Amino acid sequence: MDFSLSEEQQLIKESVDKFIAKDYVFENRNKILETEDRFSRDLWKQYAELGWLGMALPEEYGGFGGSAVENMLVSEAFGSAMVLEPYLSTVVMAANALVLAGGSEDQKKELVEQIIAGDLLISVAYAEAESGYNLANVSVTANGSGDSYSLNGEKIVVLNAPSADKFIVSARTSGEQSDQSGVSLFLVDANATGVELTSYNTMDGGRGANITFNNASATLLGAEGEGFEVLDQVIDIATAAICAQALGAMNTAFQRTLEYIKTREQFGVPIGTFQVLQHRLVDMFMAVEASRSMVYMVSMSLASDDANERRAAVSSAKAFMGPEARKVAQEAVQIHGGVGMTEELDVGHYFRYLTLFCGTFGSTDYHLKRFAELTQ
Amino acid sequence: MNIDFTAEELQFKEEVREWFNANLPADLKRKSELGIALNKEETQTWGKILNSNGWAAINWPKEYGGTGWSVSQKHLFDEVRVEVGAPNIMSMGVAMLGPVLHAFGTDEQKAEHLPRILNYDDWWCQGYSEPGAGSDLASLKTAAKLEGDEYVVNGSKIWTTYAHYADKMFCLVRTSTEGRKQEGISFLLLDMNDPGMTVRPIVSIDGEHHLNQTFMDDVRTHKSNLVHEENKGWTVAKYLLTHERTGIAGVAGSKAAIAKLKALAKKTIVDGKPAIENEQFAMKIAQVEVDLKALEYTNFRTLAASATGGAPGAESSLLKIKGTQIQQLLAELKVELAGYLAYPWGTLGEAGPEDFGHAVASYNFGRASTIYGGSTEVQYNVMSKGILGL
Numbered sequence: 001m002d003f004s005l006s007e008e009q010q011l012i013k014e015s016v017d018k019f020i021a022k023d024y025v026f027e028n029r030n031k032i033l034e035t036e037d038r039f040s041r042d043l044w045k046q047y048a049e050l051g052w053l054g055m056a057l058p059e060e061y062g063g064f065g066g067s068a069v070e071n072m073l074v075s076e077a078f079g080s081a082m083v084l085e086p087y088l089s090t091v092v093m094a095a096n097a098l099v100l101a102g103g104s105e106d107q108k109k110e111l112v113e114q115i116i117a118g119d120l121l122i123s124v125a126y127a128e129a130e131s132g133y134n135l136a137n138v139s140v141t142a143n144g145s146g147d148s149y150s151l152n153g154e155k156i157v158v159l160n161a162p163s164a165d166k167f168i169v170s171a172r173t174s175g176e177q178s179d180q181s182g183v184s185l186f187l188v189d190a191n192a193t194g195v196e197l198t199s200y201n202t203m204d205g206g207r208g209a210n211i212t213f214n215n216a217s218a219t220l221l222g223a224e225g226e227g228f229e230v231l232d233q234v235i236d237i238a239t240a241a242i243c244a245q246a247l248g249a250m251n252t253a254f255q256r257t258l259e260y261i262k263t264r265e266q267f268g269v270p271i272g273t274f275q276v277l278q279h280r281l282v283d284m285f286m287a288v289e290a291s292r293s294m295v296y297m298v299s300m301s302l303a304s305d306d307a308n309e310r311r312a313a314v315s316s317a318k319a320f321m322g323p324e325a326r327k328v329a330q331e332a333v334q335i336h337g338g339v340g341m342t343e344e345l346d347v348g349h350y351f352r353y354l355t356l357f358c359g360t361f362g363s364t365d366y367h368l369k370r371f372a373e374l375t376q
Numbered sequence: 377m378n379i380d381f382t383a384e385e386l387q388f389k390e391e392v393r394e395w396f397n398a399n400l401p402a403d404l405k406r407k408s409e410l411g412i413a414l415n416k417e418e419t420q421t422w423g424k425i426l427n428s429n430g431w432a433a434i435n436w437p438k439e440y441g442g443t444g445w446s447v448s449q450k451h452l453f454d455e456v457r458v459e460v461g462a463p464n465i466m467s468m469g470v471a472m473l474g475p476v477l478h479a480f481g482t483d484e485q486k487a488e489h490l491p492r493i494l495n496y497d498d499w500w501c502q503g504y505s506e507p508g509a510g511s512d513l514a515s516l517k518t519a520a521k522l523e524g525d526e527y528v529v530n531g532s533k534i535w536t537t538y539a540h541y542a543d544k545m546f547c548l549v550r551t552s553t554e555g556r557k558q559e560g561i562s563f564l565l566l567d568m569n570d571p572g573m574t575v576r577p578i579v580s581i582d583g584e585h586h587l588n589q590t591f592m593d594d595v596r597t598h599k600s601n602l603v604h605e606e607n608k609g610w611t612v613a614k615y616l617l618t619h620e621r622t623g624i625a626g627v628a629g630s631k632a633a634i635a636k637l638k639a640l641a642k643k644t645i646v647d648g649k650p651a652i653e654n655e656q657f658a659m660k661i662a663q664v665e666v667d668l669k670a671l672e673y674t675n676f677r678t679l680a681a682s683a684t685g686g687a688p689g690a691e692s693s694l695l696k697i698k699g700t701q702i703q704q705l706l707a708e709l710k711v712e713l714a715g716y717l718a719y720p721w722g723t724l725g726e727a728g729p730e731d732f733g734h735a736v737a738s739y740n741f742g743r744a745s746t747i748y749g750g751s752t753e754v755q756y757n758v759m760s761k762g763i764l765g766l
């Protein structure tokens with residue numbers, strides 16, 4: 001058993017952590033929120049130059065061949081500052097979808113290389129109005145063959161969609177609405193005719209869109225009808241990444257609260273002298289520590305050859321961390337009192353960020369059920 | 377023991393229902409059902425409609441233009457109000473200043489302010505909390521010094537809800553620094569238009585502007601705006617806290633929220649079936665409903681006790697702790713039901729079913745209910761001292 005980082009991993013961690021502490025302070029993030037994209041294209045370029053975008057992607061696609069641990073390190077640091085750049089959408093989700101889908105290597109390689117260089121943004125569109133969290137529940141249809149397919153239907157809450165150059169879209173090529181077989185993945189140009197976005201800001205500060213496809217032309221990724229396994233694995237990888245992000249956010253919210261109760265005085269003493277609050281901070285600390293264990297666990301399990309083992313690991317982490325994240329978020333606000341309720345303090349922003357974590361890529365209930373079914 | 381309402385009470389309930397159905401404007405009903413706070417004009421519109429029927433102040437005695445209703449009637453009124461989807465407008469004038477003036481106001485103060493409160497002509501805000509004085513309210517520092525016939529006020533209040541709407545503010549100020557902190561506080565009425573009053577907006581985590589910081593810079597007010605005696609403001613504030621607080625448990629509101637949540641869960645299709653058919657989710661609603669039943673009957677017991685003369689004291693802490701817990705759980709479940717539709721922010725009207733439009737914002741703002749009005753932690757302290765004698 002060894003939980004220590006390799007030398008390279010240690011270096012990555014130090015450089016990402018340093019950047020976050022120095023350049024991604026709350027005020028700077030707020031400035032980014034005032035821009036139209038609501039993320040910084042300059043910083044995105046910088047991440048590419050520092051090699052962060054390709055860190056956990058395979059070498060044959062121009063990446064550095066790192067493992068899920070590298071991805072975990074970046075994700076935790078990004079979560080600790082609620083980084084707005086589309087790392088999750090483009091790198092964790094889209095690049096992994098391209099890598100994992102079968103099909104033309106040349107096409108995929110070019111796209112992943114562009115992603116790693118910071119020149120291409122892709123968002124993955126999978127959720128639908130009535131799909132819940134079931135990735136196989138797909139009503140968007142794709143008709144066609146060979147090089148030419150056309151998509152019809154609607155996807156909801158596609159993160160970072162307004163700034164994406166392309167979308168990877170799950171669509172049904174055969175079967176019933178919830179069949180796993182018959183789900184295929186497609187690549188669609190964001191400005192293709194028949195692609196229409198209803199864009200909005202998202203609660204965590206980013207941008208998202210609902211997308212309707214009206215005979216939109218699309219390129220098949222991998223084998224027709226066999227997209228589910230790929231999508232399922234991509235969402236598992238992404239779930240592990242948001243668990244790491246949530247860990248970072250939980251830890252910051254906890255640290256802020258710990259600092260606050262030492263300095264805020266009421267009744268002539270720091271409120272941290274009240275045992276009630278001391279114990280609550282210990283609870284928050286324990287939530288962070290246990291979550292860290294789950295984040296390590298899931299990061300080490302992602303590479304498993306046994307898909308069910310991977311799924312159970314991911315679901316256990318997400319099911320565990322949902323309630324813990326919510327608790328830390330709620331306690332951070334509560335213990336800050338009135339000031340925790342404001343837009344002016346970062347604590348409320350962590351609260352919103354963690355609220356969204358709970359319902360992303362599967363709720364606590366969804367993952368508990370999935371875990372139960374996988375481990376019966 | 378008997379939980380039934382009398383025939384007259386049920387008749388009363390029916391009359392209230394009929395009146396609401398005839399007089400509640402459709403646009404206000406819709407906003408209220410979506411959980412959207414009414415703006416100033418809408419609040420005043422609805423307040424004046426209520427007042428035209430003598431229902432602006434259900435907690436006031438008849439002699440001051442209130443309804444003089446029994447606790448049962450107030451309870452039934454509240455039930456019907458949420459049942460028909462009428463807004464629960466918050467008037468600090470009606471809820472707080474009125475009872476204070478009834479008990480401590482001079483005849484002039486009563487004559488000047490009570491009718492304007494009833495008719496929603498004046499919007500009052502509450503200036504208690506300060507940056508350094510929240511739970512420890514008695515440590516407040518905003519100072520009022522008597523110069524001739526005028527008090528000169530200097531300091532700052534914070535978290536002043538709707539100060540940007542307000543015409544007037546009732547506040548606690550320090551008039552003496554001698555003796556116990558509580559003994560140097562006075563209750564003063566200010567005009568928001570007085571020179572030296574400024575209001576800074578504070579946006580809260582629902583993305584809305586409800587809160588403010590208010591600054592008083594040499595604000596002058598005639599000494600006739602002092603309520604009760606100088607340095608007796610703490611008595612006034614404490615009177616308000618122990619004064620009967622109808623509806624502090626929010627039972628009617630939570631019942632309505634459960635009904636709405638169930639209706640929403642019936643029409644929200646999640647992976648091929650209505651969310652209500654997901655047993656995990658249905659059980660969670662059931663759990664809250666069971667908790668609410670316990671609260672409802674505890675509330676009944678408190679109502680019955682106060683009807684026979686017992687003033688609710690520390691017991692109201694119990695109602696607030698459990699009531700807000702249930703409200704927050706219900707808000708949480710609605711966010712859970714929203715799933716990915718929790719993401720769109722601010723402009724959701726166009727982006728998703730509008731039922732979820734305000735689910736998340738309400739959940740966010742709802743976190744405040746365990747902070748204001750005496751935080752949950754402070755309520756625990758009140759109970760451990762006041763009831764358990766610790």
Ligand SMILES: Cc1cc2nc3c(=O)[nH]c(=O)nc-3n(C[C@H](O)[C@H](O)[C@H](O)COP(=O)(O)OP(=O)(O)OC[C@H]3O[C@@H](n4cnc5c(N)ncnc54)[C@H](O)[C@@H]3O)c2cc1C
Pocket residue numbers: none
């Ligand atoms: C099954 C069992 C086996 C044991 N075996 C041994 C043994 O082999 N040898 C031995 O020496 N002892 C033994 N003990 C004794 C054990 O260590 C004591 O019970 C323990 O230290 C608690 O002390 P107490 O029982 O006097 O409770 P108290 O110390 O009086 O505590 C009473 C309650 O108050 C709480 N409390 C106390 N202080 C605080 C505080 N500062 N803040 C908040 N809450 C507080 C406690 O958590 C507890 O809930 C055993 C006890 C049990 C139950």
Ligand SMILES: Cc1cc2nc3c(=O)[nH]c(=O)nc-3n(C[C@H](O)[C@H](O)[C@H](O)COP(=O)(O)OP(=O)(O)OC[C@H]3O[C@@H](n4cnc5c(N)ncnc54)[C@H](O)[C@@H]3O)c2cc1C
Pocket residue numbers: 264266267271274276277334335336337338339341501502503504505506507509510511512534535536537538587744747748749750751752753754757
């Ligand atoms: C939405 C909203 C609306 C409000 N509207 C108004 C208004 O209109 N007018 C007005 O005057 N005020 C208003 N307030 C202020 C409100 O009354 C205060 O926020 C409240 O009294 C808590 O004070 P604080 O925010 O300074 O927190 P603090 O008192 O600093 O409390 C911070 C944390 O410490 C805990 N704590 C404090 N003391 C103890 C203790 N002894 N033991 C254990 N824990 C303790 C608290 O429970 C809290 O969790 C509003 C607040 C909010 C959030």
